[in-house]
Every structure is written in structure tokens, then in C-alpha cells.
Amino acid sequence: MNDSSEGKAAISEKRYVLGRREKGSRGILNIGRYYALDGSLGSQVYVDGLKPHVILTCGKRGYGKSYTMGTLVEEMALLEEEAKRHIGVVVIDTLGIFWTLAMPNRKQEEILKRWGLDPTGFDIVVFSSEENCREYERDGIEAHPFLLKTSELDTHHWSQLFNLSPTDYASAAIGRAVNACEEWDDYAIDDLIAHIKNDTHLRDDVKAVAENFLHMAKSWRIFDTEGVPVEEMVKGGRVTVLDISPYPEELKIVIVALLARKIFEGRIRERKRYERAVMEHHPLDDEGIPLTWMAIDEAHVFLPNEPCLSKEPLIKQWMRQGRQPGVSLLLATQRPSSLDPEVLSHSDIIICHRLTAQEDIDALNKVRPTYMAGEIGDSLKKIGTEKGVALIIDDTSEAVHVIKIRPRMSWHGGEEPSALMEQ
Ligand SMILES: Nc1ncnc2c1ncn2[C@@H]1O[C@H](COP(=O)(O)OP(=O)(O)O)[C@@H](O)[C@H]1O
Ligand SMILES: [Mg+2]
Structure with a gap:
């Protein structure tokens, strides 16, 4: 498969929105286009960006998990102002690769052109160690030291x-x-x-x-002694990248556990404020914590199938009770079999790139919905080896789709380095 087929495909205007029951074109995230087995592309496909979701992206190394996360984060940054100002995005960046969201994707300019898109950098705010912040500032990216109380x-x-x-x-x-x-x-x-x-x-x-x-x-x-207040970390209309790459894994887990709990508690307070404002007929100011999307790459670190502190807030609060307060997760892992099984059962949209390890396919098969005909392994074989192609299981519409994820407008920083720089 090469990318030239993308140019030949007819662009249809029909819209399909995953994760949404009702119709409507507001607050939707353009994830890509239908992908036919001959490689041609069909209608645009969207994901609901207004309601809370748990989206899990999985697949073997190098087939597009981090890339797809980046595409979804870009889409959140591109939402219409009215929706966007109520949504805060926090990217938990364990490898220090998401700052490149601020840089235009010049590397895939040709592919973007075929999709009618331009290389674009996005406004982000990074939190990291003091040392990293100095580097980010040198690249012209707003960065603040991240401190825990x-x-x-x-x-x-x-x-x-x-x-x-x-x-x-x-x-x-x-x-x-x-x-x-x-x-x-x-x-x-x-x-x-x-x-x-x-x-x-x-x-x-x-x-x-x-x-x-x-x-x-x-x-x-x-x-x-003070720490960074959670209200500084999560702001409506903003993409925050929390680069925790300098820290050991145990500390990464503690950071995510504390932050997830504080966001959740902040959202519970915010819901109360909202109800009161409606009851008392006064407008709500934008001070509190907005509806929050937390994107976590390498999610098996924080949600393993064994005891782990970050599972407390992420599973017990975000996944089991997250709909009410309006908190959403965007997770990616190459090892769905090593996730706590609850993660798979709470994910209402599963985006599965190429996956060949039998134990991972078995893990997905265990939660395979009844509306899916045949084994997941068979469907995955059909999607082939093209990067960025994924099988998507949408629990809301109870349907399965094969989609090519749209190219990133911003630079993808997660690519494996090559000894030959130009490759
Ligand atoms: N939707 C896509 N469109 C174009 N190229 C893609 C797409 N998805 C992935 N790729 C290519 O595949 C490479 C690996 O993707 P990446 O997301 O880093 O893999 P991983 O699954 O290991 O996180 C990217 O650097 C990019 O070149
Ligand atoms: Mg990756």
C-alpha cells in the first residue's frame, strides 16, 4: 500500500460520528476516513468530543498508537471555541515526545496535502523539570516547572x-x-x-x-511545600503536556495518581457549582476545572494487571464514575494483555492498529462484543500492515469499522530514531 491511493479516493461528505447516539456536527473530532481493503478511502469519520469517553488505542510497536493520540489531541485543539473553552487536555508524556505538537509536520507535507491539510503547530503549555523547561523555553514553547506538594x-x-x-x-x-x-x-x-x-x-x-x-x-x-495547583495544570481551551520523562517509573506513577485524584475531585466540586448556578439562575464563571481529557501513552505502566497506586483514581474514579463529573481518558498501549481487564471493559471506543501477539489478541477477544461477527484476530489480519490503519470498535453504535487515521498536522515526535538521519 502506498499513500498515492489517498489522493484518488473520492471524498464523500457523509459524516459518521463514533461514540455518539444523537446526530449533530458540533464538537466532533475528525479521526480519519473509512479504509477499504483495496486501500481506497471513503467517508470522513469523527469521534464525539463533547461527552466523556474512555478511548483505548492499542497495537504493536511502530504502527501508529502515539501518532493517533496526537491526532486526537490536535482535534481537541481544533474544536470550535464554544466547546473548546470548556475542555482541558492533559497529555501525560512519559517519553518526552509530545512537545512536538507545537511544531508543524513538514516531514509529511505531501501526505497532508492529499488530505487537504497543512502542516500546523499548536499552542501548548509544557510542565516538566526545571532543566527541561529551560530547553523548552529555548524552543519558544511556554514551559513551567512541575512541583508536587x-x-x-x-x-x-x-x-x-x-x-x-x-x-x-x-x-x-x-x-x-x-x-x-x-x-x-x-x-x-x-x-x-x-x-x-x-x-x-x-x-x-x-x-x-x-x-x-x-x-x-x-x-x-x-x-x-506548595506544589503546582491543579487549576494551573488543567485549563479550558488549553493543551497541557506534562513531561515526566526525567523521573523514575515509581515517581511517574505517584504523579499520575495524585494528579488524577485532584482533577477528579476538582470536577466533582465543579459539578456542584454548576448545579447551584443553574438552580439560582446565575451565570457560571470559567474559574474551575474544565471537562478534562487525560491522554496517557504507555498506559500499561499506570494500569497494569497487578496492584498499582495510579489504578485507584484512574479505575475507581475516572472509569467507574467519570461520566458524571465529565472526565475522559485517551489511553495507548502495545500490551493490552497486561492491562487490568477493567480497562478493556470500560473502554467505549477501542482503536486497534496492527497487533500480532496472540496473548494481546486473546485479551481483546475476551471483551469482544456480541455485535462483532467473528474473531478479532481475523479482522485484524484483514487490516494488513499499513501504518495508521485501525480497526475501531465503537460500543455506542455497536459497530466495527476499519479506518485510516488522518495524518498529523503537527510534528510526530515519537518516531524511532534511525542511524541514518534522513530515513
Ligand atoms: N495515520 C498515520 N498517517 C501517516 N503515518 C503514520 C500514521 N500513523 C503512524 N504513522 C507512521 O508510523 C510511525 C510510527 O507510529 P507511532 O505512533 O510512533 O507508533 P507506536 O505505535 O509505536 O506509538 C510514525 O512515525 C509515522 O511515520
Ligand atoms: Mg508510541
Whole structure:
């Protein structure tokens, strides 16, 4: 398959919106076009951008998962102003690849032209380590240091951070310090260390281990007495890229767990404010946390099929109760079989690129809806090897589609590097 077929295909004006029952062309995200098995392209396909969803993108490495996420994020940035100002997008960037959303996709200019699109950079705001921020600012991208409020971590967070069991002595030592500092809202890691030093109930070797862990946490330079307020992270009409690539995996998990919980709680407060405004007939200002989309690449890190702290807010709050407060997830993984099975059952739109590992196909087959004729593996074989082509299972319309995802207008930063730069 080459891309020239895209130019020959007739462009139909018929609109198909995934994830939506009612008709209407407002607040829709143009994900791509129908793809026929001979490689020709049909009608435009859209995804509902107004209601909450859980969208899971999966597929083997190099077939378009991160790219597709980027396309959907671009579409959110392109929504009409009226819808867009109520929606905040946060991209959890574990590899430091999404800042390129700010740069036009000159590399695929020809492909874009065939789709009637132009290379375009988008306005984004990045949060990352101080060091990364300096680099981003050099590229002309607005960037702010990301800081966590030390007092927001409870004993479980500290255990996760150092990969300790809650029953380890070092965990207990840190737990005692956290409990002792609880009455202050703005303590620092040094306060925890001081408490451990003075704790007469602890053995010296336990103190040494616990202090060592806390010094390591200090060296990440992310813990602060205040932290960045969640309202600064998520704003209506804005795409925020949270680049957590400099941090170890345990810290990434703690960051996502804390942020997801705060966004969810913020949305619950916002819903109450909204109800009150309607009841009392006064207009609602735009101060609070907007409807939020959180995009998480490498989702198996945060939603594995084993105990993990970030599953608490993501599954129990976002997936089970997210519709009411209006929080949505856009997830991508190359290993659907290693996800918590609840993730698959909560996903109302599954975008599946080429996938060949039998255990991953089996995982999808387990949640295969009854409206799908035949095995997922057979359908996946039919979509072939072209990058960006995907099988989409839409639970709302109870239908399955084969789609070519539209090319990125902004530069895709996730490409595997080649030793020959020009390739
Ligand atoms: N819809 C698409 N249109 C054009 N090229 C695409 C599309 N999807 C993927 N590609 C190409 O495939 C490459 C790999 O995609 P990527 O999203 O990085 O894979 P992964 O699944 O590993 O995240 C991209 O760099 C891009 O060149
Ligand atoms: Mg990727």
C-alpha cells in the first residue's frame, strides 16, 4: 500500500460520528476516513468530543498508537471555541515526545496535502523539570516547572515511590514522620527527615534506610511545600503536556495518581457549582476545572494487571464514575494483555492498529462484543500492515469499522530514531 491511493479516493461528505447516539456536527473530532481493503478511502469519520469517553488505542510497536493520540489531541485543539473553552487536555508524556505538537509536520507535507491539510503547530503549555523547561523555553514553547506538594503524599504514595511494602520498617518510619507532620499543610522533605532523626522509637539502621530514601526523593527536585495547583495544570481551551520523562517509573506513577485524584475531585466540586448556578439562575464563571481529557501513552505502566497506586483514581474514579463529573481518558498501549481487564471493559471506543501477539489478541477477544461477527484476530489480519490503519470498535453504535487515521498536522515526535538521519 502506498499513500498515492489517498489522493484518488473520492471524498464523500457523509459524516459518521463514533461514540455518539444523537446526530449533530458540533464538537466532533475528525479521526480519519473509512479504509477499504483495496486501500481506497471513503467517508470522513469523527469521534464525539463533547461527552466523556474512555478511548483505548492499542497495537504493536511502530504502527501508529502515539501518532493517533496526537491526532486526537490536535482535534481537541481544533474544536470550535464554544466547546473548546470548556475542555482541558492533559497529555501525560512519559517519553518526552509530545512537545512536538507545537511544531508543524513538514516531514509529511505531501501526505497532508492529499488530505487537504497543512502542516500546523499548536499552542501548548509544557510542565516538566526545571532543566527541561529551560530547553523548552529555548524552543519558544511556554514551559513551567512541575512541583508536587509534599504534604499531599500519604504513606502509600511514599511506599510506592521507593518500591517498598507498607510493612517494611523504612515504610513504617516514613509513615510515622508523615503522621507527625500531618497538622502542617506546608512541610518539606527536610521536616520528614528531621522527624525521623529525632524519633526515639526507631532503630538506627532503619533510620538510615528511611533517610536515604528521602534524600533520594529530594534529589529529584520535584517536592515542594506548595506544589503546582491543579487549576494551573488543567485549563479550558488549553493543551497541557506534562513531561515526566526525567523521573523514575515509581515517581511517574505517584504523579499520575495524585494528579488524577485532584482533577477528579476538582470536577466533582465543579459539578456542584454548576448545579447551584443553574438552580439560582446565575451565570457560571470559567474559574474551575474544565471537562478534562487525560491522554496517557504507555498506559500499561499506570494500569497494569497487578496492584498499582495510579489504578485507584484512574479505575475507581475516572472509569467507574467519570461520566458524571465529565472526565475522559485517551489511553495507548502495545500490551493490552497486561492491562487490568477493567480497562478493556470500560473502554467505549477501542482503536486497534496492527497487533500480532496472540496473548494481546486473546485479551481483546475476551471483551469482544456480541455485535462483532467473528474473531478479532481475523479482522485484524484483514487490516494488513499499513501504518495508521485501525480497526475501531465503537460500543455506542455497536459497530466495527476499519479506518485510516488522518495524518498529523503537527510534528510526530515519537518516531524511532534511525542511524541514518534522513530515513
Ligand atoms: N495515520 C498515520 N498517517 C501517516 N503515518 C503514520 C500514521 N500513523 C503512524 N504513522 C507512521 O508510523 C510511525 C510510527 O507510529 P507511532 O505512533 O510512533 O507508533 P507506536 O505505535 O509505536 O506509538 C510514525 O512515525 C509515522 O511515520
Ligand atoms: Mg508510541
